Amino acid sequence: MRILQLHCDSIEYTPTKKEIKSAEEDVSTDTIRLEELVVAFVAVEKDDDSSVAEDAIFQIKNSMDKIGCKKLLLYPYAHLSSNLAPPYLAISLLKEMESSASELEVSHSPFGWTKSYKIQVKGHPLAESSKVITKKETQFLEGKKPEEEATSEALKSESKIKSFWNILSPDGTMTPMSEFNFANHKKLEILSKYESAKKRSVDEPPPHVALMKKLAIADYEPASDSGNMRFFPNGRLIKSLIEQYVTKRVKEYGGYEVETPIMYDSHHPSMVSYFNRFPARQYNIDSEGKKLFLRFAACFGQFLMANEFQLSYKNLPYRLYELTRYSFRREQSGELVGLRRLRAFTMPDCHAFCKDLDQSIQEIQTRFDLSQSVLNELGIEESDYEMAIRFTEDFYNENKKTVQELVKKLGKPVLIEMWKEKFFYFVLKWEFNFIDNLGKASALSTDQIDVENGKRYGIDFVDENNVKRNPIILHNSPSGAIERIIYALLEKAAFDSKQGRKPQLPLWLSPTQVRIIPLTDDFIDICNSLAQKISSQNIRVDIDDRNDSIGKRIREAEKEWIRYILVIGEKEATSENLSIRDRKTGDVRELSFDTFIAEFNDQTKNKPFSGLNTPKLLSQRPQLMV
RNA sequence: GCCAAUGUAGCUCAGUCUGGCUAGAGCAUUCGACUUGUAAUCGAAAGGUCGUGGGUUCAGAUCCCAUCAUUGGCUCCA
Missing domain, CATH: 3.30.930.10 (Bira Bifunctional Protein; Domain 2)
Structure with a gap:
């Protein structure tokens, strides 16, 4: 049995005249119009039997499930095969198909009649497919557009491997x-x-x-x-x-x-067989008559x-x-x-x-x-x-x-x-x-x-x-x-956020690891020397020297997921210890410089380090809104 | 690639259905004031060919067509 299956916006057909003696009787010659349906042109062939009909309808249903369509028109179409079954068999198999597809809204166009028809086919990849169904073996080619170049063997067999x-x-x-x-x-x-x-x-x-x-x-x-x-x-x-x-x-x-080129000659002997196996998904470049592709x-x-x-x-x-x-x-x-x-x-x-x-x-x-x-x-x-x-x-x-x-x-x-x-x-x-x-x-x-x-x-x-x-x-x-x-990592952070936890990146990956905020302009110098001391320990530290309220700058740092915040004011300027706001808890802790560095290093050990990749002073940093 | 949704200021969005005042708001930016104690200080200015290209209309961000991009679904994922 051969089937050409089309997912259509609409079809309109008009039975014009009986073509063969055994054509269906009692056929109205009114024009019939159907919308949003799958039209299956069917040619029943010599050796077909009920099992083939059943298999065919199974496959049709399967693909209709995929495209979410519930209406089917079986359209007898002799021209698909040169090895047709006798009409009586064809009619009975078509009827079998129609009745075994009962959960669909199924109909058929009259058998043995010449019909004029007008059809509007949808343009998605699954809209068109042809199937050949035989008794023993089932093979089918899905989604092959008529105008499309022959798909490679690879794609065909890929769809076949079970x-x-x-x-x-x-x-x-x-x-x-x-x-x-x-x-x-x-x-x-x-x-x-x-x-x-x-x-x-x-x-x-x-x-x-x-x-x-x-x-x-x-x-x-x-x-x-x-x-x-x-x-x-x-x-x-x-x-x-x-x-x-x-x-x-x-x-x-x-x-x-090692380092290897990013483009290769698709005609190089080693490429050819590999290439034919996995076609299509590459960028192609023409260069002086060579056909190159990006790896x-x-x-x-x-x-x-x-x-x-x-x-x-x-x-x-x-x-x-x-x-x-x-x-x-x-x-x-x-x-x-x-x-x-x-x-x-x-x-x-x-x-x-x-x-x-x-x-x-x-x-x-x-x-x-x-x-x-x-x-x-x-x-x-x-x-x-x-x-x-x-x-x-x-x-x-x-x-x-x-x-x-x-x-x-x-x-x-x-x-x-x-x-x-x-x-x-x-x-x-x-x-x-x-x-x-x-x-x-x-x-x-x-x-x-x-x-x-x-x-x-x-x-x-x-x-x-x-x-x-x-x-x-x-x-x-x-x-x-x-x-x-x-x-x-970002999806994980988003998940934490959804669960009511604070989202964060691993400390060694945070663009800014420590932020220093001077309470007023008077403390900027102290902040600078502190920043120098911290960054000499391979820590990415920056300074929010902008003229904003302290609350606002804390908020900004929180929004950037910065783990440690140091606010520097009168108290800190005169103290030996650092007051560290740890984003993990939201609390402010008093730590000595060395204790802090030790705690920090413990979390980033064995990980690569690279310095700040943006100006140290926030006032010199362009705001990036994307 | 197909189907659908979305596209308006640097960002997030209102206005589009039902065409009609100078296209609005918040944030960001600039300027000014304030000098701040752990999640948003106040005021002002500047910022737009409403994704792009066509069309319909006296008049288009708004309606129609095409196109591009993003997102979702399908397909795909060596």
């Missing part, structure tokens, strides 16, 4: 997702629903968007392409600190930092580099790392949101070349620990994210223990997606998904076991037996995109 969803608990039990009791795992439930059912319902902008502007971190740049952000001094400072921290951790783990990850750069290395098994695992500023993905405009999903983003990307599966499995455990620890230190805890592991059935059957160990490390149930066959280049992939205020999931850390690209990029090493082999490659981002970390 996922099996389960939940794996730390004790090793695997439960089908539908049977799992999510009572104590609300966020995992969100992730599961999000991934498998793809169902979401939100009607407000994510809170981090307002915060990123209010805190003068980042904003949209109207003169650029959407999804390319500008970062203000505060934002650049925060971003840079996170970048430095992640890089430091990766180097401690054993990654070697969407650091993979190519590092693979092409590794290609040059003379590797021995003794060198492995060997790890290359790059902090890509930027990676580019030309996501559909409707998918872009604040700092969560961008077209240009900063991605730490670390590849480990391993000699065999055993080594890669050992390596993936190390990197799992690294990722978890990095997120933790960045201020994102286990309770903020949920893990998903995806793998092929074969890999799981041979490596159950490995998978279970990862789950054990996390210590809570994990969403499992399993494929019968390997479609992607990896056999296993895990990722941590941050769940935000609106119940949206987005991936942070991730790692993959890649069994294809070693060969594709001609990377090889010599093993113990003097045989050349291709390494297995792990693809890890220990933190996920840096922008997304900021998004996660």
Whole structure:
């Protein structure tokens, strides 16, 4: 059976005359007009039977659910096939379809009649689709527009691969997702629903968007392409600190930092096959007849580099790392949101070349620990994210223990997606998904076991037996995109705020860590020397020397989420100790200088430091209202 | 990309449905006064081709068409 399915604003048809003997009787020749409906042009073919009819109506219903349409017109249309069923069979199958779609508002146009018709088709991607339904096998091509260029094989097969969803608990039990009791795992439930059912319902902008502007971190740049952000001094400072921290951790783990080009020749032999597999989502550039594209990850750069290395098994695992500023993905405009999903983003990307599966499995455990620890230190805890592991059935059957160990490390149930066959280049992939205020999931850390690209990029090493082999490659981002970390921190802060707690950034990331407020102009000099003393301890300190009331300046500092405020007046000028207003409690404490520095350092130890990225005196600072 | 909502001063918004006075307010900015004790001192000035481009009209921020951007949903997420 062949079906051409169109989501229409309206259709108008007029039966004109009987075309065949066995056409339907008692047909009125009035014009019929229907609105807001799906029209399914149907050609019944020779071998079709009830099971095909049932399957067809099932698929039609499915896609109508998606587009939220309840009205269906079955329109017999012989021209779709050259292998038609005899009319009596066609009529009876059409009737079967009509009656089995009873929960829809369904009708059919007369069979065997010539009809004139006028049709207005909607313009969204799901509006048009064709289906071919046969007895044994079901195949269908969704959403393919007639005028569209042939979609690549990748996209077609991607829509065909079927996922099996389960939940794996730390004790090793695997439960089908539908049977799992999510009572104590609300966020995992969100992730599961999000991934498998793809169902979401939100009607407000994510809170981090307002915060990123209010805190003068980042904003949209109207003169650029959407999804390319500008970062203000505060934002650049925060971003840079996170970048430095992640890089430091990766180097401690054993990654070697490199730098590779951001654009590549799409006709380079190594690119072609990779490219055809993952088409469409890149920025293209024409340059002197070359067709270049902007990288969407650091993979190519590092693979092409590794290609040059003379590797021995003794060198492995060997790890290359790059902090890509930027990676580019030309996501559909409707998918872009604040700092969560961008077209240009900063991605730490670390590849480990391993000699065999055993080594890669050992390596993936190390990197799992690294990722978890990095997120933790960045201020994102286990309770903020949920893990998903995806793998092929074969890999799981041979490596159950490995998978279970990862789950054990996390210590809570994990969403499992399993494929019968390997479609992607990896056999296993895990990722941590941050769940935000609106119940949206987005991936942070991730790692993959890649069994294809070693060969594709001609990377090889010599093993113990003097045989050349291709390494297995792990693809890890220990933190996920840096922008997304900021998004996660802001969403967490917004959540605190909603719960009635004071929102804040981790102290080591605060653009201003200590603010000094002179009571009157007379104390500005004292403030200056105090500021100097504090900033020599690697603390970002500024002075609000504006001519505003003390209450107002405190309020401003609170609104900037500044943790420590020092008001300097007569009392402080003559005292040994500092009066420190701690935003955490709102109280004013008397501390000696050294005690304060010790308390401060304790909270920022092992974290990178960078000086104030804006004028020290607030009177010299432009007000940024975005 | 599709559907919907939104777009007015640097920011947050009123005015748009029902076309008609000099397009308003608060915050921020500038100037002046005040010299402040832990979340908003007082006064004044300046600030706008109402997202952009067309159209209808005696008259357009307001109605119509197109377009761009943001947000939400769909799709997508290597």
